[in-house]
Amino acid sequence: MSNEATELLVSACIQSLQAYPPFDRMEAEWLRFLAQRVKLAHYPKGARILAKESGVARTLHILQRGRVDVLRSGGDRKLESSSLTLGPGQSFSIGALMAQRETVGAYVARDDVFCYELAAEDFFALTQKSTVFNLFCTQYIAGLLRQSQQQLQLQLAQRAAEQKTMNSPLSTILTREPVAVAVDTPVRRVVELMASQHLGSMVVVDGEQQPIGIFTLSDILKRIVLPGASLEQAIAAVMSPAPQTLPLAANAHDAALLMAMHRVRHVLAVDEGGRLRGVVSERDLFKLQGAGLRQIRHAIDAATTIAVLQHARDDVRQLALTMLSEGVGAQEITQFISTLNDAVTRRVIELNLERHDFYGIDWAWLAFGSEGRDEQTFTTDQDNGIVFICTDIMDREQTQLRFLDFAREVNDDLDKCGFPLCKGNIMASNPELCLTLEEWEEKFAQWVRTPEPLALLNATIFFDFRPLHGRFNLAHRMRLSLLRQTQGNPLFLRMLAQNALNVAPPLGRIRDFVTDGDPEHPGTIDLKKYGVRLFTDAARLFALANQVEATNTVARLKRASSVMKISADETAAVVDGFNFIQMLRLRHQHFEQEHGRSGDNLIRPDELNEVERHMLKESFRQARRLQVRLKLDYQI
């Protein structure tokens, strides 16, 4: 082609790009490379330039003229209001292009749009050639990550905000339009209004709608009925004058304080002009007082009936949500849930112990599975058992029967408190799981000696035991005996490793994720089976092989890796991966339950945003690294 003509257009393109970052800093050579490969496209107003339905992103669009609206569609329909407008010099969609997938949002031309388009292969070539461009794209992705986290927290914060707190301004607490009457209204009319509209109080206002008095239900008794006052007189005669008011911007705390100071039950909210905007009653404030961690703990520990404990469980969930929205990590939240669930369980046990006397017997209540690992999420069922000491073999049957009776009641009560009975009957009321210390030790030894499939499955549940109540030293003795068994048994460890490798991370060769692991739920990934399990299985193995007593996955990974000489960075990456998957599970379960479904662990990768998909992929890669390690260590 004629160089002269091309040169003219290419340099004009370079010049127009140079007005904007990152092109203003870009190496001349690579900017020219870019300009020589772009094509100019036009989109009329309203055209969908790029959207999910256009499939995998194949082109980088650099806006030359005009504006483009980015319509974000989050996983949750309600929250898609956030949108963004791009102007000249801005590029899209770098995230989708780099990940080689479709975009999440839609890019719609707001007016006539001209943009330079660069084919994907040229884009990738450019990211390799130009350090400036590469840095720009990387930072862009990092920016997305921050944005996504902020967005997530914003979404959750909105939900949390809907549950108003004592810090909420009065304007958000007021629920109904104020009802007010003029000073000359007859008392009869006021009482009629209060009765018909179910009002606890009536505000009396002057001509400017400024409150000058208040008349409450209790006033009817004291000032009308008992003195036998006339119902025809004006309300002004019987109202309490000069009611307490607060500006709309004051918060619920202020209202509570005012009520306490003046011994009143109603505070009037007024706007800047002193006009009545609403009534806040003492009852409104009671409803606002959400429970904090300390109160919940206190309520649990002081509970004397199962009914009270049932409430506590709702509070736990609510507080966990708040923590989620405040950006508290998954590790802390699962630990927090476990801690409070422990407290509930302990209280249930204590309440039942009032009817069951085990005086003189050493025993402990054990938690297995996720509870044993301190990793409970919003949905969890019971996994528990009992260990006891029987000094006289003749008493064994009798003692077990007493414990089984007790366990059955505890299991039922826990069920009432929101821990459903275990479908697999992994409960203390199962005679197989209510055993003496020697029996437990023998059971464990048996599984370790003959690692058949069922034994291995049991190992993944029961070896994560943790004492909840009673003599904790019994559990410690079980742990030591278990570690003695496993340490001297490489075959068992190898079989356990093989078992752990049965499930591979759902990373596709072609697609990002394998989403057909479960034929009944296509398009989903079970984050428990194909996510968390990969980490917990590997961590358990590391722990058993390296004499680590901890049951918590993160603790196991951290302690075992120091023995195994795995670098701290590497371990931190694995822990991050595990925590990210747990976070997704928590969020998913919470949303599911909010919509009245039983929270499962099936997430749809399609509904995640770009960054979350990136991070999920990376998390699965960490799981794969763990598995590679197992393969090497056990020559599988």
Next chain:
Amino acid sequence: MVWFSKLFAGQNAQALHLTSRQLQRLAAWQTLPAPALSRSHYRSRYVLIDIAIAGGDWKDGPLGSIGALALTDGLIDLSAALQLPMVDAAAATDAAGRPLAEAEQVSLTPTPISGEQRGEALLALLDFVGKAPLVAYHASFVARRIERVLAETLGVELDLPWIDLAWVMAGLFRELGDKQARLDTWLEHFGVPSIERHNPVSDAYATAQLLQLTLARAAQKGFETPASLIKLEKARRHLYPSA
């Protein structure tokens, strides 16, 4: 194959002293299939052509240069543009190589390039155009000059449809009234920047962007193919014979 090429190149080809290589290229162009005019705009190739007139007489002065640019599948490829000087570039610059001021140019008679150079340039143009429909603003003026120089130099008849954006835009955009507007008016109206006004490549580029706008509007109004644009233009010429 020379005889074959001559057969297609027309009777007077030989009189024009074309080399056999040139005759072959010409024949190859002539055997290309006729333009496909019934596919969507966004599946078609349009070629935009603009010319510059050398010297002061814009109407009858010698052809200064030709600029060509393609709009393929709705996209303008910046690295596929053509600029063909028809006069000796040195003649229009002073000793230092700077272009002469317009007043000075008028007094100069530009020296046309040699017949051989001209033949090569126009063959490059035909190669670039292929059999795509041609688009220009005030196409009849451009068409007349292009067709004349092709006939004179290569002895070939272009025989491709020309689409005149001046007519088509007046028919599709009523923003500037019903009358035909000047190119500059449209460029200003749509905010299309001009790199170097009156440079034929720059003008072709600006016109190409007008064409992009036009195609989008046309498609919205049901004119979805090159053929429908030609029809639209014909109808308007019929309706406004005086314009």
